[in-house]
Amino acid sequence: MQIESHFKKKQSVLDNFLIPFVKSRSFPYLWLSQLISMLGGSVTTVILPMVVYSLTGSTTMMGIIMAAYMLPYVLMLPLSGWIVDRYDRVRIMMLSDIIRFIVMLAIAVLIFTNTLSIPVLFVLMGIYGLMEGLFQPAYSAVRATVFTPEIRNAANALTQISNQGVRLIGPVLGGLLISSLSASYGFGLDALTYLLSFFCLLFLLKKSLYSKHIKQSETKPSTSWMSEFLEGITILKGHPWLWITILAFSFINISYSGIIVILVPWLFKVHLHLDPFIYGIGITCSGAGAIVAALIFGSKSKWPHRGILAYGSVLLAGVALLLTPFTTSTVILALLMAVEGFGLMIFGLIWETSLQELVPEEAFGRVVSLDLLGSFALLPLSYFLIGWIADQIGGVITITIFASIGIAIVGSVLCVPAIRRFQ
DSSP: HHHHHHHHHHHHHHHHHHHHHHOOHHHHHHHHHHHHHHHHHOOOOHHHHHHHHHTTHHHHHHHHHHHHHHHHHHHHHHHHHHHTTTSSSHHHHHHHHHHHHHHHHHHHHHHHHOOOOOOHHHHHHHHHHHHHHHHHHHHHHHHHHHHTTTTTTHHHHHHHHHHHHHHHHHHHHHHHHHHSSSSHHHHHHHHHHHHHHHHHHHHHHHHHHHHHHHHHHHHHHOHHHHHHHHHHHHHHHHHHHHHHHHHHHHHHHHHHHHHHIHHHHIIIIIIOOHHHHHHHHHHHHHHHHHHHHHHHHHHHHHSHHHHHHHHHHHHHHHHHHHHHHOOHHHHHHHHHHHHHHHHEEEEEEEEHHHHHHHOOOGGGHHHHHHHHHHHTTHOOOOOOHHHHHHHHHHHHHHHHHHHHHHHHHHHHHSSSSHTEEEE
């Protein structure tokens, strides 16, 4: 009887994750598009820092390159929210995929011909960031349309599980490519995935349910970009959970993202002198932790005390980052990366689900662009600042300082009753 009950429970969980494929014609195309492009992105996540550190050996320069990516991203967000709410969101994603394909292919060719320079990489990453700033609000808005209430938790969790599953493969593949072949093969693979993603979105365009959205946009009275931008702010102000979290993460992201993007690669390659393949394993472990989190989250349709659960998970991730520079064991480093991935994934799933619940579909692009703007506006400065500080006082001390700052901010937000009571 216990074996039969256990089997039925496992079957029920599996059925829950299959619901999005059964109940939505659009979900498989959107899911596959993002899954394919995520593979290429996870490969270049490992390869890009290795290329920059090989060319310069400087954390400051790595910070400048990431700032070159993030600054156009951030500057695009206020306008992209308005664009996304007025035009076909899938076509916007397709345009972004084609341009990102061209950028990644150009980097691959330049590396292959040994002609890549930091100024050229600076420009290409800027174009890439601009397209990311256009793509992400569109993708979030399409998800809000496709992930209807009856499939929402399962669809969000399944999307993250599959994306993180690719992150298990991509970083290791990236480490192998740069160790045994050349970084150009990794960027070439990334370019190919954007092209394949474009064709998935082309099928989605034919099968999707966006004709209603397009008609509403065409008949909507013409209003200024600024008035619609302010309307998005008004929606956020009506939900303390939303605006407090966006404000808090504008500072939490400075600490956490700066460590993850700038200093964790430095820790592996420069401080510990580990092979790029080992760094790829570390990123893979982060993805594995995220998969476990998504499996747990997606197994239930509702979770109580979501405010405490979300910020408690962010706190856990911060502690893991704080401990990373104090070990030379690759096994412990891998475990800490897994904990970091687990904590940030729990928060991300709760945040994404709450946005889809609280924000009207017709205004989703503007609100998401404000979310991304608030979360990432200071990242260009933080990437440069953290890289520069690490060069001045050392990476270990810098990780300790910024991880502690992030943890302190999380603790202060948990003191707010509206956050603790969020269900």
